[in-house]
Amino acid sequence: xxxxxxxxxxxxxxxxxxxxxxxxxxxxxxxxxxxxxxxxxxxxxxxxxxxxxxxxxxxxxxxxxxxxxxxxxxxxxxxxxxxxxxxxxxxxxxxxxxxxxxxxxxxxxxxxxxxxxxxxxxxxxxxxxxxxxxxxxxxxxxxxxxxxxxxxxxxxxxxxxxxxxxxxxxxxxxxxxxxxxxxxxxxxxxxxxxxxxxxxxxxxxxxxxxxxxxxxxxxxxxxxxxxxxxxxxxxxxxxxxxxxxxxxxxxxxxxxxxxxxxxxxxxxxxxxxxxxxxxxxxxxxxxxxxxxxxxxxxxxxxxxxxxxxxxxxxxxxxxxxxxxxxxxxxxxxxxxxxxxxxxx
Numbered sequence: 001x002x003x004x005x006x007x008x009x010x011x012x013x014x015x016x017x018x019x020x021x022x023x024x025x026x027x028x029x030x031x032x033x034x035x036x037x038x039x040x041x042x043x044x045x046x047x048x049x050x051x052x053x054x055x056x057x058x059x060x061x062x063x064x065x066x067x068x069x070x071x072x073x074x075x076x077x078x079x080x081x082x083x084x085x086x087x088x089x090x091x092x093x094x095x096x097x098x099x100x101x102x103x104x105x106x107x108x109x110x111x112x113x114x115x116x117x118x119x120x121x122x123x124x125x126x127x128x129x130x131x132x133x134x135x136x137x138x139x140x141x142x143x144x145x146x147x148x149x150x151x152x153x154x155x156x157x158x159x160x161x162x163x164x165x166x167x168x169x170x171x172x173x174x175x176x177x178x179x180x181x182x183x184x185x186x187x188x189x190x191x192x193x194x195x196x197x198x199x200x201x202x203x204x205x206x207x208x209x210x211x212x213x214x215x216x217x218x219x220x221x222x223x224x225x226x227x228x229x230x231x232x233x234x235x236x237x238x239x240x241x242x243x244x245x246x247x248x249x250x251x252x253x254x255x256x257x258x259x260x261x262x263x264x265x266x267x268x269x270x271x272x273x274x275x276x277x278x279x280x281x282x283x284x285x286x287x288x289x290x291x292x293x294x295x296x297x298x299x300x301x302x303x304x305x306x307x308x309x310x311x312x313x314x315x316x317x318x319x320x321x322x323x324x325x326x327x328x329x330x331x332x333x334x335x336x337x338x339x340x341x342x343x344x
Contacts, residue, residue, distance in 0.1 A: 039058040
C-alpha cells in the first residue's frame with residue numbers, strides 16, 4: 001500500500017514527503033527497513049530516527065522527522081495500530097471444517113466459519129459468519145458464537161455460553177466454568193452448590209490467555225461491550241462488568257461483584273464479593289477493594305484508599321526508619337528510653 005493511500009484510509013491524515021512510497025509492514029525505529037512504517041512519539045525519538053533505516057513514520061504535528069516521509073497524526077500510536085491491521089492483517093484460515101475436527105451433527109456452522117484440526121463443537125451450538133475456532137479449542141453444547149469471533153487454541157466455551165460479534169478469546173481461556181460455590185453439610189464437609197447459570201460476553205470484548213470467567217449460580221455472568229480482560233484474570237460467578245472497562249493481568253473479581261462502565265483495574269488488583277465499582281473508577285496495581293466505590297474514584301493499596309491518602313501514607317512509610325531513630329534519640333535525652341528488658 002502506498003503512503004498516500006494509507007493516510008487516506010486513516011482518516012485523511014496530512015502527508016509530508018513522497019505519497020507514492022510503497023509500504024509493506026510496520027516496525028520499530030530500531031528494526032524497520034525501507035518499506036516499513038514506524039512512529040515517532042516526541043522529539044526525544046530524534047536520535048533513534050536519525051539512525052533508523054525505516055521508510056516512513058507517523059508523528060504528531062510539530063515533531064521534526066528529518067525529512068523522512070511522514071503521516072501527521074495527533075494519535076500516532078493509535079494510528080500505527082490501525083495501519084498495522086491494514087498493512088499486516090492477521091492470517092485467517094479458509095472457511096470450512098478440518099476433517100480432523102469433531103463437530104456434532106446437530107451443530108450449526110455458518111458457511112463462512114472455520115473450524116481447525118482437533119477442535120470440538122458440541123451439539124446445538126451455533127458458530128456465526130467468519131468466526132474461527134482454532135485447533136484444539138473446545139465448544140461445548142448449546143453455545144452461541146456470533147459473527148467475526150476468534151476462539152484460539154485450547155480455549156474452552158462451556159455449555160450455554162453466549163458470545164456476541166467480534167469477540168476474541170485468547171489461548172487457554174475458560175468461559176463458563178463452574179462458579180466456586182460450596183456449603184458445609186451436616187458433617188462439616190463441603191458440598192458443591194450447582195452452578196446453573198451461563199456466561200454472556202457482549203460485542204467487541206476480548207478475553208486474555210488463561211483467563212477464567214465463571215458461570216453464574218443463577219442467571220448470568222456478563223462481560224459488557226468492548227471490555228478487555230488481560231491474561232490470568234479471574235472473574236467470579238454472577239459478576240457484571242460494564243462497557244469499555246479493562247482488567248489487567250492477575251486481577252480477580254469475587255462472586256457477584258459489579259464493575260461499572262470504563263473502569264480500570266490495574267495488575268494484581270482484587271475486588272471483594274458483592275462490591276460495586278462506580279463508572280469511571282480506577283484501581284491501582286495490587287489494590288484491594290473491600291467496599292463500594294463512588295463513580296470516578298481513584299484508589300490504591302489494601303484495603304484500597306483514595307489516591308491522595310495512599311500517596312501521603314507511602315511518603316510517611318519510607319520516612320519511618322529515620323523517624324524511629326529521631327524518636328529514640330529524644331527518648332534518651334528525656335530519660336525515657338526503655339531498658340534492655342523493656343525493649344525485649
